[in-house]
Amino acid sequence: MTEGRATHGARHVAIIMDGNGRWAKKRHLPRAMGHQRGVEAVRTLVRAAREMGLEALTLYAFSTENWRRSEDEVSTLMGLLKRYILADLEEFVANNVRLKIIGDYRKLAGDIVELLEDALARTAGNDGTTLVVALNYGSQDEIARAAASAAAKGAVTVEGIEAELDTAGLPPLDLLIRTSGEVRLSNFLLWQAAYAEMVFVDTLWPDFTPAHLAAALQDFAGRERRYGGR
Ligand code: IPE
Ligand code: IPE
Ligand code: MG
Helix, strand or coil: CCHHHHHHCCCEEEEECCCHHHHHHHCCCCHHHHHHHHHHHHHHHHHHHHHCCCCEEEEEEEECCHHHCCHHHHHHHHHHHHHHHHHHHHHHHHCCCEEEEECCHHHCCHHHHHHHHHHHHHHCCCCCCEEEEEEEECHHHHHHHHHHHHHHCCCCCHHHHHCCCCCCCCCCCCEEEECCCCCCCCCCCCCHHHHCEEEECCCCHHHCCHHHHHHHHHHHHCCCCCCCCC
16 A cells, blocks of 8 residues: 555554543643543544554544543543544545444444444445544453354354454454553453554653654564464
């Protein structure tokens, strides 16, 4: 596809976008401002991922545990999600970006589910970069749902479960990035990360730019993946 892809070799990158609250706190701003700037970082990064020739970019936007936050913060996050999809859907359509959601998104508010399903339908035929948004996503929940589906088909094997994961059909995860200095997975892509390379950066999410992504991809390109072999 693009020159970028040929050099970095990664097909699927996932990001735990963390640090919006600390970004705001440092500036004596409300947390909502951090989330708002976080959306700007998403918008810029999605464009860059497309230009860098990634087949899939998976972004952790809202976890199954994030419901523990205040009602006010949850509603801010849902409002931002809605506005982002509304504002950028035409751009996805125009740029051949396919939207995919992982997580139990049907448990979100009805208007958001409707908006997401419209966006999914309108971009389903696109075959450029897939933007995967993790919403009401928890890896343990995903694996439990996949195992139940696999069991119903009498196929409780690694392949049988994998085929039922929300990520089925996506390229294998190559690189997992987490911002803000935290070194943990917080229930994100536990299964898919089995052999993913990981990059942890101190940058807070609103400050994360395409240059940071390019640096992580360069780091990735220099790693030797052995998958247990030798
Ligand atoms: C990430 O930033 C955004 C979401 C989890 C939705 P945080 O809100 O977790 O920011 P910190 O970790 O409090 O700085
Ligand atoms: C992970 O970040 C979830 C998202 C980025 C959506 P959190 O901020 O929720 O994770 P913890 O609580 O620090 O582990
Ligand atoms: Mg956080």
